Amino acid sequence: MELHGVTKRFGSHTAVEDLDLRIPRGSIYGLLGPNGSGKTTTIRMIMSILLPDEGSVALFGGEPDDRARKRVGYLPEERGVYKKMKVLEYLEFMGEIRAIPRREARARGERWLERLGLADWSQKKIEDLSKGMQQKVQFIATILHEPELLILDEPFSGLDPINQDVLEQIVREFHERGTTILFSTHLMAHAESLCEYVCLISKARKVLDGNLRELKRAERRDVVALEFEGDDAWVRGPEVDGAERDGDTLLVHLREGADEQALLRRALEAGVRLRRFDLVEPSLHEIFVRHAGADAAGDAGLPTDFQPLGGVA
Amino acid sequence: MNSVLVVMRREYLQRVRNRWFILGTIALPVFMIAVFAIPIFLEARGERAERRIAVVDETGRLAAAVVERLEGSFDVDAVPYTDGVYEALQSRVDEGEIAGFLVLDEGTLREGRATYQGDGRPGTVRRLRLQQAVTEAVVAHRLAESGADVDVAALLAGGDIDWVNLSEEEPEGAERAVGLVTGFVGSFFLYMILLLYGVQVMRSVLEEKTTRIVEVIISAVRPWQLMLGKIVGVGAVGLTQVGIWALMAVLVASFGLPAVIAARPEMAQLENVAEYLPGLAALGAFLVFFVLGFFLYSALYAAVAAMCSTEEEAQQTQVPVTMLLVVPIIVLSMVMESPHSTFAVVMSLVPFFSPVLMFPRMLAGAPLWQVGLSFVLMAGTVVAVAWVAGRIYRVGILMQGKRPTLPELVRWVREA
Numbered sequence A: 001m002e003l004h005g006v007t008k009r010f011g012s013h014t015a016v017e018d019l020d021l022r023i024p025r026g027s028i029y030g031l032l033g034p035n036g037s038g039k040t041t042t043i044r045m046i047m048s049i050l051l052p053d054e055g056s057v058a059l060f061g062g063e064p065d066d067r068a069r070k071r072v073g074y075l076p077e078e079r080g081v082y083k084k085m086k087v088l089e090y091l092e093f094m095g096e097i098r099a100i101p102r103r104e105a106r107a108r109g110e111r112w113l114e115r116l117g118l119a120d121w122s123q124k125k126i127e128d129l130s131k132g133m134q135q136k137v138q139f140i141a142t143i144l145h146e147p148e149l150l151i152l153d154e155p156f157s158g159l160d161p162i163n164q165d166v167l168e169q170i171v172r173e174f175h176e177r178g179t180t181i182l183f184s185t186h187l188m189a190h191a192e193s194l195c196e197y198v199c200l201i202s203k204a205r206k207v208l209d210g211n212l213r214e215l216k217r218a219e220r221r222d223v224v225a226l227e228f229e230g231d232d233a234w235v236r237g238p239e240v241d242g243a244e245r246d247g248d249t250l251l252v253h254l255r256e257g258a259d260e261q262a263l264l265r266r267a268l269e270a271g272v273r274l275r276r277f278d279l280v281e282p283s284l285h286e287i288f289v290r291h292a293g294a295d296a297a298g299d300a301g302l303p304t305d306f307q308p309l310g311g312v313a
Numbered sequence B: 001m002n003s004v005l006v007v008m009r010r011e012y013l014q015r016v017r018n019r020w021f022i023l024g025t026i027a028l029p030v031f032m033i034a035v036f037a038i039p040i041f042l043e044a045r046g047e048r049a050e051r052r053i054a055v056v057d058e059t060g061r062l063a064a065a066v067v068e069r070l071e072g073s074f075d076v077d078a079v080p081y082t083d084g085v086y087e088a089l090q091s092r093v094d095e096g097e098i099a100g101f102l103v104l105d106e107g108t109l110r111e112g113r114a115t116y117q118g119d120g121r122p123g124t125v126r127r128l129r130l131q132q133a134v135t136e137a138v139v140a141h142r143l144a145e146s147g148a149d150v151d152v153a154a155l156l157a158g159g160d161i162d163w164v165n166l167s168e169e170e171p172e173g174a175e176r177a178v179g180l181v182t183g184f185v186g187s188f189f190l191y192m193i194l195l196l197y198g199v200q201v202m203r204s205v206l207e208e209k210t211t212r213i214v215e216v217i218i219s220a221v222r223p224w225q226l227m228l229g230k231i232v233g234v235g236a237v238g239l240t241q242v243g244i245w246a247l248m249a250v251l252v253a254s255f256g257l258p259a260v261i262a263a264r265p266e267m268a269q270l271e272n273v274a275e276y277l278p279g280l281a282a283l284g285a286f287l288v289f290f291v292l293g294f295f296l297y298s299a300l301y302a303a304v305a306a307m308c309s310t311e312e313e314a315q316q317t318q319v320p321v322t323m324l325l326v327v328p329i330i331v332l333s334m335v336m337e338s339p340h341s342t343f344a345v346v347m348s349l350v351p352f353f354s355p356v357l358m359f360p361r362m363l364a365g366a367p368l369w370q371v372g373l374s375f376v377l378m379a380g381t382v383v384a385v386a387w388v389a390g391r392i393y394r395v396g397i398l399m400q401g402k403r404p405t406l407p408e409l410v411r412w413v414r415e416a
Helices: A039-046 A066-070 A089-096 A103-116 A129-145 A161-176 A188-194 A210-217 A260-270 A284-295 B003-016 B021-050 B065-071 B085-094 B105-110 B124-146 B152-156 B173-209 B213-217 B223-263 B266-275 B279-308 B312-318 B317-339 B342-349 B356-365 B368-395 B405-413
Strands: A002-010 A013-022 A029-033 A054-058 A072-075 A148-155 A180-185 A199-204 A205-211 A221-230 A240-245 A247-256 A273-280 B052-057 B076-081 B100-104 B115-118
Touching: A013 A039, A013 A054, A029 A039, A029 A188, A029 B342, A039 A148, A039 A180, A066 A072, A072 A129, A072 B213, A072 B405, A089 A103, A089 A129, A089 A188, A089 B003, A103 A129, A129 A148, A129 A161, A129 B266, A161 A180, A161 A188, A161 B065, A180 A188, A180 A205, A180 B266, A188 A284, A199 A210, A205 A210, A205 A273, A205 A284, A210 A284, A210 B065, A221 A260, A221 B115, A247 A260, A247 B124, B003 B223, B021 B052, B021 B223, B052 B065, B052 B085, B065 B076, B065 B100, B076 B085, B085 B100, B085 B115, B100 B124, B105 B124, B173 B213, B173 B279, B173 B312, B173 B317, B173 B356, B223 B279, B223 B368, B266 B317, B279 B312, B279 B317, B317 B342, B317 B356, B342 B368, B356 B368, B368 B405
Parallel strands: A029 A180, A029 A199, A072 A148, A148 A180, B052 B076, B052 B100
Antiparallel strands: A002 A013, A002 A054, A199 A205, A221 A247, A221 A273, A240 A247, B100 B115
């Protein structure tokens, strides 16, 4: 799936500007950004719900037409279901419009309801279910036709931690089967544990994208986590900017361009017993803040870890 | 299965299984039967109670003639005049054995006046019968006294007038009256179910739009398939309901009524009700008017819903469409007053008005070519309206926020 130079404006407001995306087949791809950054608009353009003012969208390497869209499972941000329908009937219907025979759709629906602990509710009207249950039913409807591409818009919001885990597990299963998964979230923690690729967007623009591990490696810098026995006076040195204590761990901030190996040598010279010497990879949130600024991060997750120096140094 | 059929099946089953649908389908005919049957039933009951009367003749010269003339309308008990007869009769009235008693005396012979005493006054028709019987008996008695030998009934015959309308060509008498009633009822039915099911289409589109479920459906089904499936599904529900009603009507007319009449001969008047049931041609035309009218209005209602994002907005926006249905109902009585005037012809040929106006005109004897022309005009309008509404629908269902202005709507239609 690819986007090229996609732009969408609503009146004078630009929701998405000149966005390029390439989602490798079979990957788990996270579209990350604070509320109002353009995630949902991007997803809706991928689904042809909105048409881009500029740029192009390609699905499975071709036009995003009906045939291509039938191979997609799309879970919108709004939790829309036919409230008056019975749960299983609804799933049958959602399967049938994707050309799955009713009987088969029914069998699959029953299997998934069982799996998600909703088997007793299959003959109830959807309106009688709790919001969380409705969300699970809607999720089943999204995956019922075993799509090649899953697009999930904020799939975790509104679910309790246990169900978030169940959902994450199912997403991983689909990933193992080779399904490509694109999901959006403003909760960096989920993306961190789940994604292989991420795209960070802020204020309608792409900030950064790529393989999460490589990004982290490239973004890693200047902080070493140390655990050792003995005095910490040896830590002080020309390459050290400061340090802070976090329980047993000492986080040492290096000056820009400094070599962490010098710190390691000094540790050996000082004769302390090192239990941990770790180049800390920044969290997604830190990377985001670094590139988009704390303002842009807004409510995007945890408060920043970087603080003025204190502690021992 | 084809997407249109899948959507249609859902719409149909969801509605037909709804308990309000089942209730409404059964309740309406029961209500209609009650409206027709209860007055007849009450009248028949009243009839039985009022039928038995007594006649007392103080003169001894009139009773035979009066009783003879009351036969068929009353069960008459001719009571000879004795002392205390009135007290006895009074108590028979009190017990409810007879409705009342007619007293003929010298005054009756002289002035033609008689007295009726009873439990309340008899109905108009009964009073006329009594008056007529007394008058004829007295006149016959006086003529006989004077020596003339004449047939009083023949002498008094006459007074019926045939009303012939020279200015308009139309079916006569009873046939016309029956056509008018059936036409009015059918016309109201068409208005009612077009409105009812048109609004259901609107609700259904709006539900999908406000829950945004349409965004998911549209990834699997094309907008025109969704719209068509929905309209046909809801329309099929309407046809089912009308079909059930028609079937009930036929059953009541061919089995129910004869059975009732056989069991209770005094309710023979029910026979007339069957006359008001539409014939096969009228039923067929009704279906065509319903189907074409439904496509026309449901497409408009679907477009209205697609333009709106909330129930309140839709309520306002649907007003012009509903007005299109209300206008013919307003002019209906004017049109049926003189169903062949230029006004009536022109109004009933307007495709949006045809179901409500042409159907009753047809039963009132409008030329068949006008009915055919209205079919053709409606079919053409359906195609045009579906084209425009389909385009509005396609753009509208995925739009959120402000309702489009008229120029924006035009752009939707052009660009979709």
